[in-house]
Amino acid sequence: MEEYTREQIQRADDTDLYVFLSGRGEQFKRCGKEYRWLRHDSVMINKNEWYRFSQNKGGHAIDFMKEFYGLSFAEAVKELLGEEGVGETNRRTDKEDAGRQKVCPIPLPGLELPERNESCEIARKYLIEQRKLSEWLIDQMIAKGDIYESKNYHNVVFVGRDKEQNPRYAAMRGTDENRYRGEARGSEKAYGFGHIGTDEKLFVFESPIDLLSYITAVPEDWGKHSYISLGGLSEKAMKRMYTEYPHIHSIYLCLDNDEPGNERCTQFVSLIPKELSVYRLEPVKKDWNECLVAEVPVENMAKQMCWRDAREKPVPVMKMSEVEETVVQWLWYPFIPFGKVTLIQGNPGKGKTWLAMAIAAYCTNGKELPNALPIEPFNVLYQTAEDGIADTIKPRLAKCGADMTRVRFINEEEKQLSMTDDRIEKAIRQNNVRLMIMDPIQAYLGANVDMNRANEIRPLFRHLSTIAERTGCAIVLIGHLNKSSGSQSDYRSLGSIDIAAAVRSILFVEKVEKEKEQDIRVVYQQKDSLAKKENPVAFSLGEKGLKWLGEYDISIEDLLMGKAGTKKETKLEKAQKLILELLTKRKVMCLEELEAELLAYGISSRTGRDARKQLENRLSYDWCQGRKTVALITE
Numbered sequence: 001m002e003e004y005t006r007e008q009i010q011r012a013d014d015t016d017l018y019v020f021l022s023g024r025g026e027q028f029k030r031c032g033k034e035y036r037w038l039r040h041d042s043v044m045i046n047k048n049e050w051y052r053f054s055q056n057k058g059g060h061a062i063d064f065m066k067e068f069y070g071l072s073f074a075e076a077v078k079e080l081l082g083e084e085g086v087g088e089t090n091r092r093t094d095k096e097d098a099g100r101q102k103v104c105p106i107p108l109p110g111l112e113l114p115e116r117n118e119s120c121e122i123a124r125k126y127l128i129e130q131r132k133l134s135e136w137l138i139d140q141m142i143a144k145g146d147i148y149e150s151k152n153y154h155n156v157v158f159v160g161r162d163k164e165q166n167p168r169y170a171a172m173r174g175t176d177e178n179r180y181r182g183e184a185r186g187s188e189k190a191y192g193f194g195h196i197g198t199d200e201k202l203f204v205f206e207s208p209i210d211l212l213s214y215i216t217a218v219p220e221d222w223g224k225h226s227y228i229s230l231g232g233l234s235e236k237a238m239k240r241m242y243t244e245y246p247h248i249h250s251i252y253l254c255l256d257n258d259e260p261g262n263e264r265c266t267q268f269v270s271l272i273p274k275e276l277s278v279y280r281l282e283p284v285k286k287d288w289n290e291c292l293v294a295e296v297p298v299e300n301m302a303k304q305m306c307w308r309d310a311r312e313k314p315v316p317v318m319k320m321s322e323v324e325e326t327v328v329q330w331l332w333y334p335f336i337p338f339g340k341v342t343l344i345q346g347n348p349g350k351g352k353t354w355l356a357m358a359i360a361a362y363c364t365n366g367k368e369l370p371n372a373l374p375i376e377p378f379n380v381l382y383q384t385a386e387d388g389i390a391d392t393i394k395p396r397l398a399k400c401g402a403d404m405t406r407v408r409f410i411n412e413e414e415k416q417l418s419m420t421d422d423r424i425e426k427a428i429r430q431n432n433v434r435l436m437i438m439d440p441i442q443a444y445l446g447a448n449v450d451m452n453r454a455n456e457i458r459p460l461f462r463h464l465s466t467i468a469e470r471t472g473c474a475i476v477l478i479g480h481l482n483k484s485s486g487s488q489s490d491y492r493s494l495g496s497i498d499i500a501a502a503v504r505s506i507l508f509v510e511k512v513e514k515e516k517e518q519d520i521r522v523v524y525q526q527k528d529s530l531a532k533k534e535n536p537v538a539f540s541l542g543e544k545g546l547k548w549l550g551e552y553d554i555s556i557e558d559l560l561m562g563k564a565g566t567k568k569e570t571k572l573e574k575a576q577k578l579i580l581e582l583l584t585k586r587k588v589m590c591l592e593e594l595e596a597e598l599l600a601y602g603i604s605s606r607t608g609r610d611a612r613k614q615l616e617n618r619l620s621y622d623w624c625q626g627r628k629t630v631a632l633i634t635e
Helices: 006-013 017-023 061-069 073-081 094-099 121-130 135-144 208-217 236-244 259-271 288-293 352-365 389-400 422-430 454-471 497-502 556-560 571-586 591-600 605-614
Strands: 028-031 034-037 043-046 049-052 057-059 147-149 156-161 167-173 181-183 201-205 226-229 250-253 277-283 302-308 330-332 341-346 379-384 433-439 474-480 505-511 520-528 537-542 545-553 588-590 619-624 627-632
Touching (some): 006 073, 017 028, 017 061, 049 061, 057 061, 061 073, 121 135, 121 147, 121 156, 201 236, 208 226, 250 259, 341 352, 341 454, 352 379, 352 433, 352 474, 352 505, 352 545, 379 389, 520 545, 571 588, 571 605, 571 627, 588 591, 591 627
Parallel strands (some): 250 277, 341 474, 341 505, 433 474
Antiparallel strands (some): 049 057, 277 302, 520 537, 537 545
């Protein structure tokens, strides 16, 4: 047996009987401050008290439930409170809760709700069988008390409530052949039959049956949306909804597809505040119930039109905490990073194209590149618009030692390539390319782009940088310098300075004009956004192609002015020299000790191994007490 606290019992006994019974559909007639119960006209009710004149007896709310509903004390308390006792362990299920009649506050005295019939079978059968409305939806509305059957005429009654759930409106629909249609006396148009949801959408209909027809056809997430029927074409109920419920931001006008309905929808747009979005859902037939009865497929049931989109578009933002840190990968440290755009520029004929081909040879066949790590060969895209593929590019690539099967290019016979061309990213992905070279820049900007205009250049380079980022491909652009020989190196790039700003690394290639001993070209890194700047490197060009000379000491200004610099001793050369000096002094050294000595001079183990490989004809190896030793070979 359930147990209730004194506080619960007191609250139950203090229940306003008029409010409680009205919510159950009971009818009353007001007599001054009291109400006469029409079912037992000798019973008068005043707040939580009642008196039955025919039997000269009365009491409070709990006694009333025992007297007229035959409930026990505990059952009466439970019914009045709508909650379990403190000893209850089995909670009601959601379905049971939905089936309970809600306690309804007092309706306005002017509203005369039709007397409720004890059974809703006639109304239910009419709605489900003739109107083809969803059985689960109708049962849920009946359980809430929003739909019931009138006693005298068996009409369907659709109850509209205010924010406090007070009945304020009732639409009636006949279930017989006459199909009576009307409203209860005292109904207020502003409180139409409907449902309040939690999201921003409000669907507006002319009648309750059209409203229920739409939910039947489109039941997904219906409980989250709000719905209102106007009881015709009055805007009052719609206006109250978006005024009282500020979470509503989108209005879907679902009025009938006839002249009055379409005309009213047009008028509503000017009435609805501008900060709300307005859409028109136009049924393919006259109204939504006709579509439902005719079994029109949901996807063909209506035409949706956006009449006003007032939603503020959210700015896409990300939290820095959500960004996964990555480490820059290098094709040639610190000159060319993977997944970024690099610019190689210089005056015509100074070796830019030869440098690009040497890089391609390194990527496709592992050929020498100063201070570059050994790599697994990969495919390269080489796009050129200045030199002939057959008579210039291929012979030079061969001299540099490139693997021709791995060097590819996009065919431009039918359509010239540009930086915004979709073929770039597709070709990179389809051919597993990790390096793309485009020579020269201006050939791939597009026909209508002025390379001196920053607003035209920025979108192109942003697009190209995005491709590099997404694919992980290193994109290298070849560009020329302008003719302003006296200008600072930063402003010698051909075109807008935004080109230089957009790339992550800039390499200058220039010939040392005053170098008399040999033809020397220098690669100087002018911009280094991702790594510490290293010394320039030099190469020479001859009949056999390109030959690397190692590091070269020269400033960018001196280089642009043609002055000679000094060839620097590379780390590899320094390592070879140090190995020979140490072994000349000590004759034999443990290999571990030799590597430690080199490390003390700032030479890495990898550079030390490369140096020993270069000296392999002058070194011998042996074992002593389980440790590998190295010594100079003596004649």
